[in-house]
Amino acid sequence: MIINFLFAAIKAGTPLLFGTTGEIMTEKTGHLNLGVEGMMFMGAFMSFFVAYHSDNLVLSLLAAFAIGVFAAFIYAVLTVSFMANQNVTGLTLTIFGTGFAKFFGAMMIDEAGGSPKLSTKFLNAISEKSIPVLGDIPVIGKLLFSHNPLVYLAIVIAILCTVYMLKTRSGLNMRAVGENPGAADAAGINVTLTKYLHIMVGGGICGLGGAYLSLINGGGIWNNSSVVNGQGWISVALVIFASWNPAKAIIGSLVFGAFSVLQFYVPKNIIEIPNAFYVMLPFLITTFVLIVTSMKKSKEGSQPAGCGVNYFREER
Amino acid sequence: MFKKLLSFTLALTMVFSLTACTAKNATTTGDATTDNAAATEGAATSEGTEETAATATGLFAPVAKEDIKVGVIHIGDPADGAGYSFAHDQGIVAMQQALGLTDDQIIRKNNVSDADAVAIRTAIEECLEEECQIIFGTSWGYMDTMEQLAAEYPEVIFSHCSGYKSNGTNFNNYFGRIYQARYLAGVAAGLKTQSDKIGFVAAMGKDNSEVTGGINAFAMGIESVNPDAKVYVKVTNSWFDPTLEQQAAESLLDMGCDVIGQHADTTAPQLAAEARGVWGCGYNSDMTKDAPAAHLTAPIWNWGTYYTSAVQSVIDGTWTGENYFGGLTEGLVAISPLSDNVAEGTADAINAAEVKILAGFQVFEGNIVDNEGNQICTEGKALTDADITGKMNWYYKNVVVQ
Numbered sequence: 001m002i003i004n005f006l007f008a009a010i011k012a013g014t015p016l017l018f019g020t021t022g023e024i025m026t027e028k029t030g031h032l033n034l035g036v037e038g039m040m041f042m043g044a045f046m047s048f049f050v051a052y053h054s055d056n057l058v059l060s061l062l063a064a065f066a067i068g069v070f071a072a073f074i075y076a077v078l079t080v081s082f083m084a085n086q087n088v089t090g091l092t093l094t095i096f097g098t099g100f101a102k103f104f105g106a107m108m109i110d111e112a113g114g115s116p117k118l119s120t121k122f123l124n125a126i127s128e129k130s131i132p133v134l135g136d137i138p139v140i141g142k143l144l145f146s147h148n149p150l151v152y153l154a155i156v157i158a159i160l161c162t163v164y165m166l167k168t169r170s171g172l173n174m175r176a177v178g179e180n181p182g183a184a185d186a187a188g189i190n191v192t193l194t195k196y197l198h199i200m201v202g203g204g205i206c207g208l209g210g211a212y213l214s215l216i217n218g219g220g221i222w223n224n225s226s227v228v229n230g231q232g233w234i235s236v237a238l239v240i241f242a243s244w245n246p247a248k249a250i251i252g253s254l255v256f257g258a259f260s261v262l263q264f265y266v267p268k269n270i271i272e273i274p275n276a277f278y279v280m281l282p283f284l285i286t287t288f289v290l291i292v293t294s295m296k297k298s299k300e301g302s303q304p305a306g307c308g309v310n311y312f313r314e315e316r
Numbered sequence: 317m318f319k320k321l322l323s324f325t326l327a328l329t330m331v332f333s334l335t336a337c338t339a340k341n342a343t344t345t346g347d348a349t350t351d352n353a354a355a356t357e358g359a360a361t362s363e364g365t366e367e368t369a370a371t372a373t374g375l376f377a378p379v380a381k382e383d384i385k386v387g388v389i390h391i392g393d394p395a396d397g398a399g400y401s402f403a404h405d406q407g408i409v410a411m412q413q414a415l416g417l418t419d420d421q422i423i424r425k426n427n428v429s430d431a432d433a434v435a436i437r438t439a440i441e442e443c444l445e446e447e448c449q450i451i452f453g454t455s456w457g458y459m460d461t462m463e464q465l466a467a468e469y470p471e472v473i474f475s476h477c478s479g480y481k482s483n484g485t486n487f488n489n490y491f492g493r494i495y496q497a498r499y500l501a502g503v504a505a506g507l508k509t510q511s512d513k514i515g516f517v518a519a520m521g522k523d524n525s526e527v528t529g530g531i532n533a534f535a536m537g538i539e540s541v542n543p544d545a546k547v548y549v550k551v552t553n554s555w556f557d558p559t560l561e562q563q564a565a566e567s568l569l570d571m572g573c574d575v576i577g578q579h580a581d582t583t584a585p586q587l588a589a590e591a592r593g594v595w596g597c598g599y600n601s602d603m604t605k606d607a608p609a610a611h612l613t614a615p616i617w618n619w620g621t622y623y624t625s626a627v628q629s630v631i632d633g634t635w636t637g638e639n640y641f642g643g644l645t646e647g648l649v650a651i652s653p654l655s656d657n658v659a660e661g662t663a664d665a666i667n668a669a670e671v672k673i674l675a676g677f678q679v680f681e682g683n684i685v686d687n688e689g690n691q692i693c694t695e696g697k698a699l700t701d702a703d704i705t706g707k708m709n710w711y712y713k714n715v716v717v718q
Contacts, residue, residue, distance in 0.1 A: 219587030264567035
């Protein structure tokens with residue numbers, strides 16, 4: 001029972017991990033992108049559209065990544081080059097992305113004459129498979145080695161991003177830009193390029209989160225109404241929970257995923273709590289974490305100092 | 317320089333859009349006046365016919381088939397391809413085909429929120445401007461606004477789905493005994509299960525009579541063929557949420573359920589069952605096409621049955637303003653064709669149950685005990701329609717909430 005619960009938690013947490021990792025990349029370079037929900041929506045649509053027509057998992061994921069990069073590029077042009085307000089631009093991107101996916105989603109439904117469904121071949125490619133030998137180990141086998149391929153992809157991306165951020169020179173540059181773009185500029189770092197690059201990569205990763213939602217969570221059927229359904233917003237909250245570290249985001253997304261499925265695994269005949277309580281829990285925990293981290297006042301686990309402030313060289 | 321240029325262009329755009337708006341307004345007002353004129357004309361002629369057609373039995377004069385216009389207010393978008401609004405729209409399409417109406421005789425208003433009284437009123441008034449003689453509101457929340465408009469426009473018929481208000485003349489409500497179809501689906505589920513555990517993904521909790529009544533009828537259908545089987549219920553608290561529905565279904569599958577029933581709008585529970593290689597009963601539309609390896613049969617609505625008879629009665633001038641609560645007998649509810657996944661003998665068992673219902677078996681009759689041991693109904697008695705639609709706040713004895 002507990003194993004089943006944790007397994008479901010990992011499954012529910014994975015799209016959040018994509019979104020959180022993407023948003024951490026963006027915020028670490030000094031930009032708060034509230035468009036995660038929109039980028040996920042666009043990624044969800046593109047991956048489904050390509051998967052529906054090509055039956056190819058790699059192409060479908062590339063398409064989701066590409067549309068995420070494109071959406072983040074719009075955001076970057078507006079906030080980095082034109083100094084537009086980051087919050088407003090991000091919110092606009094959310095609205096735009098949602099509309100984009102629903103508009104073309106409706107066209108896809110019209111074209112298919114009903115809810116489009118992915119082919120069995122494609123669904124097999126993304127289904128849960130247990131890895132030979134490792135998958136047969138009791139308990140751990142099911143928990144760690146029996147997932148769909150996107151779960152592993154999310155974890156690999158999160159680890160790669162952590163290593164990149166903390167151990168490489170360009171990762172260091174990116175963090176410098178996020179903390180103090182003026183100083184980074186004086187040190188000879190190309191601030192604009194660094195920002196563009198990481199905002200776009202972050203957007204691409206968010207797009208992959210959308211792909212997970214439409215390909216795995218949607219069960220292979222496109223419905224136009226609630227694909228992303230607030231997961232993007234939870235990802236933004238999760239960034240704080242993970243204290244801007246993708247490796248911690250792995251744990252954080254697991255915790256949030258666990259909360260989202262908790263209501264179905266708590267025996268109702270023993271403990272009777274209203275469902276609204278379970279829906280509230282992740283946000284309650286985030287609040288709690290915020291209080292604790294603000295009391296600790298550690299420099300490491302806090303928001304990049306330059307986050308949310310546009311860098312204007314002439315006003316340095 | 318760049319900023320100046322940008323602000324100049326923006327200002328220009330705004331000025332332009334301003335003029336564009338005024339122009340558009342002017343034309344709409346023009347349209348509205350002509351529409352009104354036409355409406356008064358239409359009313360005058362229909363009054364004229366009323367006097368001549370004194371033989372008609374209904375409350376309203378007959379309308380020529382070429383002149384009738386039908387308004388439909390949907391809460392969702394039928395273009396979704398499945399689910400609630402789609403099922404209703406299929407009914408409208410069936411009515412249109414059966415009566416041979418043209419496309420411009422059907423006025424659809426989609427995505428009308430049922431929590432926004434202004435939006436509902438606007439949508440209906442747009443239908444009135446198009447001179448609709450009958451307007452169907454398909455969502456529960458349209459009820460109060462439709463009641464008000466029915467009083468304001470006594471010459472137009474307002475027909476409302478699933479509510480409880482009506483005025484006996486130009487405002488009625490319609491719904492169906494879907495629980496009869498659920499009973500039949502329960503027979504299929506009860507015969508199929510091997511673990512004697514049947515899961516049910518419910519949109520709403522025990523306090524919702526529509527959902528709970530469906531679960532009870534499903535459970536009674538199961539019990540009629542398999543007294544050992546239990547029904548396990550998980551509530552999502554949402555009419556439409558594929559992610560939650562999938563998660564609820566998976567938690568039921570984890571408990572060992574091998575048939576998944578549902579009162580939820582998406583196909584997610586059926587797809588979850590298919591992914592685990594077990595079975596399920598869908599809802600609203602035939603989900604065999606979505607989950608061919610898992611689906612047994614689904615309770616479905618044939619709204620076309622009501623829409624056709626209602627519009628026909630307006631054309632014939634036989635509209636009586638009576639409420640409509642159809643079931644298997646009228647063909648308003650049914651189960652989708654049995655798939656190849658059903659257990660042997662299912663077809664015969666379902667036929668027998670259907671014959672029993674058509675012969676007067678009311679499902680909620682006789683000795684009924686809930687899962688807390690309370691006696692709900694006794695031998696020789698049956699629950700009234702009011703009890704079924706409004707007071708179904710108990711689970712049948714083989715239902716487990718865990």
